Amino acid sequence: MKWDTLDEEPCSLSRAVAVIGDRWTLLILRECFLRVRRFEAFQSSLQITRHLLSERLKKLVRFGILRRVPYSESPKRYEYILTQKGLDLYPIIMAMVHWGDTHMGDERGRPLLHEHKICGKLFDPVMVCSECGEPLQARQVHVHAGPGRDQAVG
Amino acid sequence: MKWDTLDEEPCSLSRAVAVIGDRWTLLILRECFLRVRRFEAFQSSLQITRHLLSERLKKLVRFGILRRVPYSESPKRYEYILTQKGLDLYPIIMAMVHWGDTHMGDERGRPLLHEHKICGKLFDPVMVCSECGEPLQARQVHVHAGPGRDQAVG
DNA sequence: AGACTATAGTTCCGAAATAGAACTGTCAAA
DNA sequence: TTTGACAGTTCTATTTCGGAACTATAGTCT
Numbered sequence: 589m590k591w592d593t594l595d596e597e598p599c600s601l602s603r604a605v606a607v608i609g610d611r612w613t614l615l616i617l618r619e620c621f622l623r624v625r626r627f628e629a630f631q632s633s634l635q636i637t638r639h640l641l642s643e644r645l646k647k648l649v650r651f652g653i654l655r656r657v658p659y660s661e662s663p664k665r666y667e668y669i670l671t672q673k674g675l676d677l678y679p680i681i682m683a684m685v686h687w688g689d690t691h692m693g694d695e696r697g698r699p700l701l702h703e704h705k706i707c708g709k710l711f712d713p714v715m716v717c718s719e720c721g722e723p724l725q726a727r728q729v730h731v732h733a734g735p736g737r738d739q740a741v742g
Numbered sequence: 743m744k745w746d747t748l749d750e751e752p753c754s755l756s757r758a759v760a761v762i763g764d765r766w767t768l769l770i771l772r773e774c775f776l777r778v779r780r781f782e783a784f785q786s787s788l789q790i791t792r793h794l795l796s797e798r799l800k801k802l803v804r805f806g807i808l809r810r811v812p813y814s815e816s817p818k819r820y821e822y823i824l825t826q827k828g829l830d831l832y833p834i835i836m837a838m839v840h841w842g843d844t845h846m847g848d849e850r851g852r853p854l855l856h857e858h859k860i861c862g863k864l865f866d867p868v869m870v871c872s873e874c875g876e877p878l879q880a881r882q883v884h885v886h887a888g889p890g891r892d893q894a895v896g
Numbered sequence: 897a898g899a900c901t902a903t904a905g906t907t908c909c910g911a912a913a914t915a916g917a918a919c920t921g922t923c924a925a926a
Numbered sequence: 927t928t929t930g931a932c933a934g935t936t937c938t939a940t941t942t943c944g945g946a947a948c949t950a951t952a953g954t955c956t
Binding site: 589591594595596598599600601602603604605606607608609610611614615618621622634635636652673675676677678679680681682683684685686687688689690691692693694696697698699700701702703704705706707709710711712713714715716717718719720721722724725726728729730731732733734735736737 | 743745748749750752753754755756757758759760761762763764765768769772775776788789790806827829830831832833834835836837838839840841842843844845846847848850851852853854855856857858859860861863864865866867868869870871872873874875876878879880882883884885886887888889890891
Binding site: 589626627628631638639641642660663664665666 | 931932933934935936944
């Protein structure tokens with residue numbers, strides 16, 4: 589498989605995987621949603637090698653998920669901020685966190701709790717149908733070939 | 743970073759990443775949700791090397807995401823079926839598909855369309871708050887340390 | 897019987913990615 | 927003038943991956 593052309597496959601999952609389908613990228617995005625923005629901050633909180641961090645940040649910028657914004661002239665310093673495309677990854681991250689909470693927990697309990705500022709309560713993320721609002725289950729979904737069809741995911 | 747103990751980190755995202763945080767695993771899961779179950783079928787539809795496929799399937803079985811079920815005695819043959827823990831990955835996969843549809847599309851249009859059998863309509867997956875039912879946005883979520891706290895994701 | 901096919905892997909080796917540590921460059925503050 | 931903060935880059939050893947060939951078990955075809 590050619591990872592360098594995965595983002596052109598006729599499958600939306602492949603295209604997403606091309607961008608965020610590796611361990612470090614997902615962990616970097618976690619930090620982004622926790623408001624981490626600077627090289628040193630990513631590096632020290634993740635213990636990622638500087639080399640890989642540099643490469644991954646470049647990739648995320650290239651794909652339009654992060655913007656590299658100067659926060660200091662002389663010396664020129666930049667920080668990395670989520671674009672709207674990056675912010676839209678939130679459901680993926682939250683879905684993973686929720687799955688981890690549910691299926692990979694230990695006796696210590698959840699590492700983090702999430703409060704919804706709108707309603708003020710601690711919540712779990714739930715994925716629902718945009719049309720009827722019911723929670724989604726794999727069995728209840730039927731897949732059709734779309735215009736850019738070929739293969740893909742249920 | 744020690745990938746072999748990532749599943750014990752006090753962070754639910756890390757624990758999820760430990761299991762599904764690589765390209766092949768995510769693509770294999772896509773196939774699972776499309777009802778692919780057998781070694782040869784995975785191999786030919788993904789063009790993954792047999793070596794890696796074998797290793798990834800073992801890992802998914804070890805983590806309880808797939809079950810290895812015999813479908814033939816003599817010769818002994820097995821197929822791989824999603825457990826409930828595996829089925830619960832559906833929101834992650836769907837969130838990724840939806841993000842790919844939204845942000846990585848090309849002129850050909852969506853590769854696949856999803857129909858909700860319950861309401862009969864083509865839909866998009868939407869992530870909502872379990873308490874108030876409103877769609878979730880990163881900005882509207884406040885993170886608290888939980889009992890197994892230390893660090894983790896927003 | 898012997899050859900061929902199907903399925904589910906395992907083995908081996910060269911190529912690519914990663915980890916770990918050291919090094920570079922710019923500027924401000926002491 | 928030296929030190930420290932920050933944001934990287936460069937280098938090498940190790941690990942993982944890709945690609946192809948090989949193994950094993952049994953059924954079917956001639």
